[in-house]
Amino acid sequence: MNRSLQMNNIDARYTLSFTAEKDGQLLREALSEWRISKRALTAIKFEGGLLTVNSVERNVRHPLQIGDRVEVKFPLEEKSEGLVVEYGELTIVYEDEAILVLDKPAHQSTIPSREHPTKSIANNVCGYFAQQGLASTVHIVTRLDRDTSGLLCVAKHAHIHHLTGLAQRGGEVSREYEAIVHGHVIEDCQSIVAPIGRKDTSIIEREVREDGQFAHTDVSVKRRFYRQEEPMTHICLKLHTGRTHQIRVHMAHLGHPLVGDELYGGTRKLIDRQALHCVSLSMKHPLTSEVLHFTSPLNEDMQQLITNS
Template sequence: MKDELYSLTVDAELAGRQIKDVLQKHLKMSRKVIRKLTQGQGVLLNGEPTWTSWRLAEGDQLRLLIPAEESVDILPEPIPFQQVYEDEDVLVVEKRAGLIVHPTSGHWTGTLANGVVYDWQQRGIVARFRPVHRIDQWTSGLLVIAKNHHAHQFLSRQLMARTIDRAYEAIVHGVLAQDDGLIVGPIGRSDDDFRVRVVRDDGQEASTEYRVTERFAFGTQIELKLHSGRTHQIRVHMKHIGHPLFGDAMYGTTDDADWIERQALHAKRLGFVHPRTGEKMLFESPLPEEMNALAQKLRRSDEGRSDTRV
């Protein structure tokens, strides 16, 4: 079974160019995807398989068929999730706090992947679960999943180039003095616990930009952008400067159960260039109920203070 990746009629601009040149420069396909197309005889010119070295003529019909893939290693389960947007190439979801994105050792079921694969199976969609990026288990917010190999390669290149627009909202302990700032600190594994990351000289380069959106007597609400994509980066950097997230069981220093029962971090904005249309896509997600409730508790705790708003 094959899925149609592209179908186009060759115009004067593309006439005379080799197919491989059109695939690489016009359609922005990676060499790996092109190799998969040719190996599966998925490059059709006027209905017949052809070589990518063939030169196109105006009016030619070019179709690209890629083998359909399934996530055969992921058990379909009826796990509810919130779909924000979906087309033949991408699925954008809003992940709830507590839901793991992908099966891992010790968590083979009950993940977002299990739920998405089940939903696709119920609707007759043949696709492989390919998350372009990850969100921590106890972080909520927007996540994009590629539905075919080309979409994943295309979006992954944007992720590597840091051109995917990702913004987070967090509520941290303590009052940040500056309205904005850049935290720079290499991140690596802790010597004491392999699950934990710390800022250390021999770690991987990492930087996080923040902007204060509201101050409270005992905390600060901030918007953050990542200039690198290290594991637990926001959580590690905020702890490093003395302002750990509320509800962060791994990096926090206090019991926040009376304030919030999850870490106060939400992926609120996601933007990328669509792998097929080239259109700029932008999605925004409101602050979840638990974080709104935390902000309300913090506001009540500093009633009478007129200088706590930015």
């Protein structure tokens, strides 16, 4: 499949171009093979998008010939409700026409909430998109808790978000974290496979429970140490699923809550947030299939916990 991406300066609609490779194939079938979702096709039809073959508008029943140039113009997107356009600082690790990879500091929400309606990553990305003249809302691909730092990915368009969602469900998006936990973790390497669900007595807290969603975390020990005579362990974690608070819940279930994670049994005597950082993000580019790999060093607060032991 020959595919190209363009952003037309005159027409601000997000546009993808494809070259047909099968004689007689209906446009609808080709679009499915090119992973254009039914939801996107509905939006194109009713919300101001456009399908053209060799620059002529066509519907999805149009038969294609080899070499036909197909253009898919997606409708302009509007900012999601609840998002506020703000112009705060963003640490950009990577950017192209499709995705934005950021290094998030601790103490900043990924998306706005009732408790923290402003200064979120999403609000700042809205402002950044506005500065670029990009007619899109914010699509978070990999979300981090407010007090977790490190790498996260944002899709610049709903279709790109759809593609990254398919990749995540296929295990093609890999995230690795480092954390500092209370106590000395005995096993050097282990897998935690334990379902996670919402705790009955809380709208925020999660717990391991039989009726929860499947969750799988791999844990390996980097270093066991003492800080002020208290045993701690510096660990690496790889997520195979992406449940809310997954690492925090699994480590607390193991008897080793994250240092600083008061919600799940940690203490903030030495750090004012859970000691958790996304150090690595790997994924195939949603359009080119190029393998992308990004890394982020630990924040200074976690480094100090380790080096001052």
